[in-house]
Amino acid sequence: MRLSSSFLPTLKEDPAEAQIISHRLMLRTGMVRQMSSGIYAWLPLGLRVLDNISRIVREEQNAINAQEVLMPTLQSADLWKRSGRYDAYGPEMLRIVDRHKRDLLYGPTNEEMITDIFGQFIKSYKELPQLLYQIQWKFRDEIRPRFGVMRGREFYMKDGYSFDLNYEDAVVTYHKMMLSYLRTFQRIGVKAIPMLADTGPIGGDLSHEFIILAPTGESGIYFDSDFTEQNWLEMPVDINDKESLAAFFQRMTRFYAATDEKHDQNEWQKVPESRRCEGRGIEVGQIFYFGTKYTEAMNVSVIGPDSDKINPHMGSYGIGVSRLVGAIIESSHDDQGIIWPDAIAPFKAVIINLGLKNQACKDACEALYKMDQEQLLYDDRDERAGVKFADADLIGHPWQIIIGPRGIGNNVVEIKRRETGERMEVSIEQVMHYISSYQR
Known part of the structure; x- marks a missing residue:
C-alpha cells in the first residue's frame, strides 16, 4: 500500500475521550473511529490487525479438528426461553421486537443456538464428538462502555462449542482446547496465562480465563515465572490421544496461577520463591465445561450405545478477537506508539x-x-x-x-x-x- 493514497487518518494529539493507552493509540493511528457509545468502525489499518488475529485463531482451531460455522447475530428469544436464560441474563442483552411482534435478541453468546442446531442433525453417539466454532460480532449492552474496544458494546470474538458423550470425553476436549489456546496466543506473539475462573452466566463448574500480562490490567494475578518460558508450539502432545493430553494438562497445572479472588496461599507456597511473580493482567479468552446444562434444558439428546437417550456434555470456548487488539497494545507500547508482534502487525x-x-x-x-x-x-x-x-x-x-x-x-x-x-x-x-x- 502507498501511504500517499491510503485511507489512514492519523491524529497528532491524544483524543480527549480516550482514558487508556490502547484507546488513545487506536484512535491516533486511525485503526478505529467511534460511531456511538461503545461501538466502533474498524478502518483499514485496524481491520488488517483484526484479520491477522482471526487467521491465527482459525488455523489453530482447525488444527484440533474444530469445524467453522457462521450463525446469525440476531437470535429468536424462544431459544433462550427454552434454556431459561432469557429473563435471567439481565439488561446487557439487547432485546428487539420485529414488525411481526416476534421477540428477538442480538446475541451476546450462542450456546442456545448451537445446541438447537446440533439437536436437529446429530442423533447418535457414534457421531460424537462434535467441535464447532465461529468468529463473529456479538453485542452486550454495557451500562458504562469504556476503554475503547476493551469494554465496548459490540465486539468481535471467536466462540466455540463442544458436544461429547460423557464427562470423561468432555474433559479431553477441554484439555485439547486449552492447548490450542496456548498455541494460538504464542503464535500471536503474547504470553497468556490460564487461570481458574468463575463460570458466570454461562454456567458449569470448570473454567479457565486466559490473561495477558499488562501493567494496566484489570486483574491482580499470581503466577509461576516458568510458565512464560514454555514453548507451547513445541510441546509434544498428540491431540488425538487422551493420555497424551492428560499428561500435558498435568504438566501445565504445576504452573500455579490465580485471580485475586481465587488466590490460595497454601498452593502459592508450593511454588519456589524465586519463581513467584505477581502482576496485573487483561482477560482475552475463557473456556468452560458445563456438562448437560443446555442439552437437558432444551431436550437435546442422542441415542447411546445401549439404545438409551443421553444428553451430550458441552463446553464453550471464547477468544475476544477485538479485545485482543486493545490488550496487545496495552502490553506492548512505548512513549512513541505501538510495538506490534510480527505475526499480527498490519504491515511487515x-x-x-x-x-x-x-x-x-x-x-x-x-x-x-x-x-x-x-x-x-x-x-x-x-x-x-x-x-x-x-x-x-x-x-x-x-x-x-x-x-x-x-x-x-x-x-x-x-x-x-x-x-x-x-x-x-x-x-x-x-x-x-x-x-x-x-x-x-
Missing part, C-alpha cells in the same frame, strides 16, 4: 523514502515495494523525515526500511527494528531475506 515493514527528488532512491523504493505490495507500506508522502519517522513509530511497524541518497549510493539501506530500536545497514538485495529470517 514500512519503506521510508528520504530522497523523493533522488531518482536512485525512488527506483530502489519502487523495486523493493514490488517485492511484497501486500505486506509493505510505502511512505511516499512529500513530508519531512521527522514526520515519517514519528508516524512509523506511532503505528508500530515491526521494521522500518529507510532509503536515502547516501546509502543508496553504496547499494545499502538502513533498517530499524521497532521493538528494540536496533539499526543496521543491509544491502538492498538482502533486505527482505534479513527481515523474514530475523530471530527475536
Whole structure:
C-alpha cells in the first residue's frame, strides 16, 4: 500500500475521550473511529490487525479438528426461553421486537443456538464428538462502555462449542482446547496465562480465563515465572490421544496461577520463591465445561450405545478477537506508539523514502515495494523525515526500511527494528531475506 493514497487518518494529539493507552493509540493511528457509545468502525489499518488475529485463531482451531460455522447475530428469544436464560441474563442483552411482534435478541453468546442446531442433525453417539466454532460480532449492552474496544458494546470474538458423550470425553476436549489456546496466543506473539475462573452466566463448574500480562490490567494475578518460558508450539502432545493430553494438562497445572479472588496461599507456597511473580493482567479468552446444562434444558439428546437417550456434555470456548487488539497494545507500547508482534502487525515493514527528488532512491523504493505490495507500506508522502519517522513509530511497524541518497549510493539501506530500536545497514538485495529470517 502507498501511504500517499491510503485511507489512514492519523491524529497528532491524544483524543480527549480516550482514558487508556490502547484507546488513545487506536484512535491516533486511525485503526478505529467511534460511531456511538461503545461501538466502533474498524478502518483499514485496524481491520488488517483484526484479520491477522482471526487467521491465527482459525488455523489453530482447525488444527484440533474444530469445524467453522457462521450463525446469525440476531437470535429468536424462544431459544433462550427454552434454556431459561432469557429473563435471567439481565439488561446487557439487547432485546428487539420485529414488525411481526416476534421477540428477538442480538446475541451476546450462542450456546442456545448451537445446541438447537446440533439437536436437529446429530442423533447418535457414534457421531460424537462434535467441535464447532465461529468468529463473529456479538453485542452486550454495557451500562458504562469504556476503554475503547476493551469494554465496548459490540465486539468481535471467536466462540466455540463442544458436544461429547460423557464427562470423561468432555474433559479431553477441554484439555485439547486449552492447548490450542496456548498455541494460538504464542503464535500471536503474547504470553497468556490460564487461570481458574468463575463460570458466570454461562454456567458449569470448570473454567479457565486466559490473561495477558499488562501493567494496566484489570486483574491482580499470581503466577509461576516458568510458565512464560514454555514453548507451547513445541510441546509434544498428540491431540488425538487422551493420555497424551492428560499428561500435558498435568504438566501445565504445576504452573500455579490465580485471580485475586481465587488466590490460595497454601498452593502459592508450593511454588519456589524465586519463581513467584505477581502482576496485573487483561482477560482475552475463557473456556468452560458445563456438562448437560443446555442439552437437558432444551431436550437435546442422542441415542447411546445401549439404545438409551443421553444428553451430550458441552463446553464453550471464547477468544475476544477485538479485545485482543486493545490488550496487545496495552502490553506492548512505548512513549512513541505501538510495538506490534510480527505475526499480527498490519504491515511487515514500512519503506521510508528520504530522497523523493533522488531518482536512485525512488527506483530502489519502487523495486523493493514490488517485492511484497501486500505486506509493505510505502511512505511516499512529500513530508519531512521527522514526520515519517514519528508516524512509523506511532503505528508500530515491526521494521522500518529507510532509503536515502547516501546509502543508496553504496547499494545499502538502513533498517530499524521497532521493538528494540536496533539499526543496521543491509544491502538492498538482502533486505527482505534479513527481515523474514530475523530471530527475536
